[in-house]
Amino acid sequence: MNIGELFVNLGIKGTEKTVAGLGNVKKGLGEVGHMSLEAKAGILALMYGMERMMSASGAAGTGLTNFTALTGLSSKTLQQWQYAARQAGVSGEELTGSLKGVQNSMTQMLLGKGAPEGLGIVAKTVGFDPKKARDTFYVMEQLQKAAKALPQDVGNNVLKSFGLSEGTIAAMRRNAFNPTTLNKAPTYSQSEISSLDKSNVAWSNLSNKIEMAMGHFNAKHGQGLVQDISKVADAVFKVIEAFEKLSEKLKLFSVIGKIFEGWGMIFSGISAGVDKLGGITGAATDKKGNLKQDPVSMLSDWIGNKITGGGGSTTVNQNITHHGDAKDTKAVKDLHKAAINNAYRQLPQGKAN
Numbered sequence: 336m337n338i339g340e341l342f343v344n345l346g347i348k349g350t351e352k353t354v355a356g357l358g359n360v361k362k363g364l365g366e367v368g369h370m371s372l373e374a375k376a377g378i379l380a381l382m383y384g385m386e387r388m389m390s391a392s393g394a395a396g397t398g399l400t401n402f403t404a405l406t407g408l409s410s411k412t413l414q415q416w417q418y419a420a421r422q423a424g425v426s427g428e429e430l431t432g433s434l435k436g437v438q439n440s441m442t443q444m445l446l447g448k449g450a451p452e453g454l455g456i457v458a459k460t461v462g463f464d465p466k467k468a469r470d471t472f473y474v475m476e477q478l479q480k481a482a483k484a485l486p487q488d489v490g491n492n493v494l495k496s497f498g499l500s501e502g503t504i505a506a507m508r509r510n511a512f513n514p515t516t517l518n519k520a521p522t523y524s525q526s527e528i529s530s531l532d533k534s535n536v537a538w539s540n541l542s543n544k545i546e547m548a549m550g551h552f553n554a555k556h557g558q559g560l561v562q563d564i565s566k567v568a569d570a571v572f573k574v575i576e577a578f579e580k581l582s583e584k585l586k587l588f589s590v591i592g593k594i595f596e597g598w599g600m601i602f603s604g605i606s607a608g609v610d611k612l613g614g615i616t617g618a619a620t621d622k623k624g625n626l627k628q629d630p631v632s633m634l635s636d637w638i639g640n641k642i643t644g645g646g647g648s649t650t651v652n653q654n655i656t657h658h659g660d661a662k663d664t665k666a667v668k669d670l671h672k673a674a675i676n677n678a679y680r681q682l683p684q685g686k687a688n
Contacts, residue, residue, distance in 0.1 A: 389534070389538060390535075390538055392531055392534075393531050393532070393534045393535030393536075393538050394535055395523075395531060396523070396527070396528050396529070396530070396531020396532040396533075396534065396535055397531070397532045397535045397536070398431075399413065399414070399523070399528050399532075400528055400529070400532045402431060405435075406434070406435065406438055406471070408434070408438075408471055408472070410523075410525070410528055411522050411525075412472055413431065413434070414520060414521075414522040414523065415517040415518075415520040415522065416430055416434070416472070416475070416512060416517065417430050417431065417520075418516070418517075418519075418520030418521065418522075419506075419511045419512045419513075419516045419517055419520065420502075420503065420506050420511060420512075422511055422516060423502075423505065423506035423509050423511040424502075424506075425500075425502040425503060425505070425506045425511075426502075429500050429502050429503065430502075430503055430506075432500060433475075433498065433499045433500050433503040434471055434475065435498070436497065436498020436499060436500075437471055437474050437475060437478070437497050437498050437499065438471045439498055440496070440497050440498045441468045441469060441471070441474060444468060445468060445469070451496040451497045451498075452492075452493070452496040453481075453492065453493030453494065453495075453496040453497065454496075454497075456481075456485070456489070456493050457477060457478065457481045457493060457497075460480075460481055460484050460485060461477055461480040461481050461484055462477065463477055474497070475512070476512070478494055478497060478499065478507065479507040479510070479512055481493065481494065482494055482504055482507035482508045483507070483508060483510065487508075490504070491504060494507070
C-alpha cells in the first residue's frame with residue numbers, strides 16, 4: 336500500500352495534485368532512513384522552526400483582528416506604528432499597550448471621568464483639538480511632539496498620564512514615528528490578516544488535539560510508565576555508582592589522563608617541529624638559496640636541541656648505521672627518523688618542554 340492509498344483508506348480525500356504530492360512525500364520519507372543522525376536532526380529542527388514561524392504569523396493575524404475588533408482602529412496603521420517602534424527597540428506588544436492606554440484615557444475624558452493630568456500642558460505646548468480626542472493616532476502624534484518639546488522629567492509624568500509606556504515615550508523622543516519610517520513598514524492586507532487568523536485557530540486546534548491525545552495516554556498509562564522508567568533509572572544509577580567505585584579502585588581516570596597527557600606531549604612536539612622547520616631551513620641556506628644540510632637532518636638536530644634544552648643535559652643512545660650507499664636519500668631519511676623516535680622514547684617525562 337502506498338501513502339496515497341493509506342490516506343484514501345483512512346477516509347482522507349484530496350485533489351490529484353495532493354495525491355501526487357503524497358507520492359513524493361513517500362519517496363522523500365523513504366530516503367530519510369538512510370540519512371545521518373545530523374541530517375535527521377536538521378530536518379526536525381527545520382520542521383520545528385517552520386511550526387514556530389507559522390504559529391507566530393498566525394498569532395499576529397489573530398492579534399490584529401482582535402485589536403481592530405476591540406478598538407475600532409486600523410490594523411494597517413497599527414502595523415506601521417509597530418514597525419516604527421521596533422526600529423527604536425520597542426516591541427509591537429508594548430506599543431499596542433500604549434495605544435490602548437491612550438484610547439482609554441481619552442474615553443474616560445469623554446465619559447466625564449476626568450482628563451489626563453498632563454492634557455493642559457500638552458495643549459499649551461503643542462496644541463490639542465478636543466474634537467479629535469477619539470482619533471487615537473492623532474493623539475499619539477501630538478504626544479510625540481510634546482515628548483520632544485517638554486523637559487524630560489516633566490514630560491515623563493505628562494505622557495504617562497495618557498497611558499504611554501516608558502519604551503514608547505523614549506521612542507517618541509527619538510522621533511521614531513515619522514512619516515518616512517511609517518510608510519516603509521511592511522504590512523499584511525486585510526484578507527491576509529483574516530486568513531492568518533483562521534490558520535492560527537487551526538494550529539491551535541491541532542496543538543490541542545495532540546495535547547489531549549497525549550493526555551489520554553498519560554491518564555491511562557502515565558503512572559505505570561513512570562514506575563517502569565524509575566526502575567530503569569535506578570538500574571542506570573547503580574551502574575554509574577559501581578563504575579565510579581571501580582574507577583577509584585583502579586585509578587582508571589588517572590591512567591587515562593596520563594595516556595592523553597603523553598599523546599599531547601608527542602603532538603605538541605611534532606607541531607612545534609613543523610612550525611620551526613621554516614626558520615631552520617631559512618638559516619641553513621647558502622647565498623643561492625640551496626640547502627646546506629638535508630631537511631631531515633636539520634629537523635633531527637632541532638629536536639635533539641629541544642630535547643636536551645641546548646645544554647646536553649640528557650643522554651640518549653642513538654645508533655645510525657648506513658647500509659649500502661650512504662648517498663641514498665630515502666635510506667638516510669628513514670635511519671634518521673628511526674633514531675629520532677628511539678631517542679624520544681628514552682627521554683624522561685617532562686624533558687620535551
